[in-house]
Amino acid sequence: MSNRDLPKASFNVRGDLRSVITPKALERWRPEVQAKDGAGDDAASISILDVIGQDWSGNGVTASRISAALRNIGKRDVVVNINSPGGDYFEGLAIYNTLRDHPAKVSVKILGVAASAASVIAMAGDEVQIARAGFLMIHNTWIVAMGDRNALREAADWLEPFDHVAVDIYAARTGLEPKAIAKMLDRETWIGGADAVAKNFADDFLPADAVSEDAKQAAAGQALKAEFRIDEILARAGVPRSERRNLVQAMKGGTRDAAATDTPGAVDVLDQVKDLLDRMKAT
Missing domain, CATH: 3.90.226.10 (2-enoyl-CoA Hydratase; Chain A, domain 1)
Structure with missing residues (x-):
């Protein structure tokens, strides 16, 4: 048509x-x-x-x-x-x-x-x-x-x-x-x-x-999926988009201390994504 x-x-x-x-x-x-x-x-x-x-x-x-x-x-x-x-x-x-x-x-x-x-x-x-x-x-x-x-x-x-x-x-x-x-x-x-x-x-x-x-893209894709899952968890916790961006970038770099947030309850949420971070760093 x-x-x-x-x-x-x-x-x-x-x-x-x-x-x-x-x-x-x-x-x-x-x-x-x-x-x-x-x-x-x-x-x-x-x-x-x-x-x-x-x-x-x-x-x-x-x-x-x-x-x-x-x-x-x-x-x-x-x-x-x-x-x-x-x-x-x-x-x-x-x-x-x-x-x-x-x-x-x-x-x-x-x-x-x-x-x-x-x-x-x-x-x-x-x-x-x-x-x-x-x-x-x-x-x-x-x-x-x-x-x-x-x-x-x-x-x-x-x-x-x-x-x-x-x-x-x-x-x-x-x-x-x-x-x-x-x-x-x-x-x-x-x-x-x-x-x-x-x-x-x-x-x-x-x-x-x-x-x-593309085999190379397969590995990169797993990391990308993990990032989106982290972003979704943080969004559901009420973390603003700009703050989520900073958190994800900090966590990707392995600097968890740099991923501080002023959003109530966000520190507890960060513990939920530990396994995802390990996956991201492994790729």
């Missing part, structure tokens, strides 16, 4: 709420899975092989970076290679809109995992291919929120339209009934390669030789 037939995602972002990666998506993500060099595409390519949204170190895939890449490509066809556990859902919607509006053909290749926000991005392709061993994951929007019952109820009400946007996008791509899509979002659904093609989330399979694995 043409991506011009897909709905545009309209949304507003609240600065006090932050979308997050689900633990299962992070666990299943294998950063070493990449597009094989010289896989046979003459079109320009964009790689989405990281988390969606900017992390504490400035990495991650953002709408501004995708927009800049498309400006350089111009009005040419583009191939978008995806292997991502998701991340900032709102940034994912912005990237989806950017790809949807590209004037030339957009071909999406799901190399490994396209989870959460990354699955929305994948729907922007005129053509979508998925590895037979690949996965899409769709679910309701996940966020980190704090407050009393009134604040949390307000956050839940604010989130509901985003789930409706996701339903509209997936339904337009697949032709499935919106109610069926909504149930899939409610229970966090993992869709394997064959099922993705059968249900029209993807149009075809990737050739088996289109995907490769």
Whole structure:
């Protein structure tokens, strides 16, 4: 189908709420899975092989970076290679809109995992291919929120339209009934390669030789996963983002004394990540 037939995602972002990666998506993500060099595409390519949204170190895939890449490509066809556990859902919607509006053909290749926000991005392709061993994951929007019952109820009400946007996008791509899509979002659904093609989330399979694995990236990926798990634990403890960034960087350097925090209870939280730190230092 043409991506011009897909709905545009309209949304507003609240600065006090932050979308997050689900633990299962992070666990299943294998950063070493990449597009094989010289896989046979003459079109320009964009790689989405990281988390969606900017992390504490400035990495991650953002709408501004995708927009800049498309400006350089111009009005040419583009191939978008995806292997991502998701991340900032709102940034994912912005990237989806950017790809949807590209004037030339957009071909999406799901190399490994396209989870959460990354699955929305994948729907922007005129053509979508998925590895037979690949996965899409769709679910309701996940966020980190704090407050009393009134604040949390307000956050839940604010989130509901985003789930409706996701339903509209997936339904337009697949032709499935919106109610069926909504149930899939409610229970966090993992869709394997064959099922993705059968249900029209993807149009075809990737050739088996289109995907490769980078052994060096595998080791780096384990450390990256540990960092995100630490960040999630600290976020749930109420540690501000800037402070979490400093803590993670200090702990990576092995200077635990430098990882002091003024956030109540954060010292206890640091003990919970000791095993993750050991893993990070071992890579």
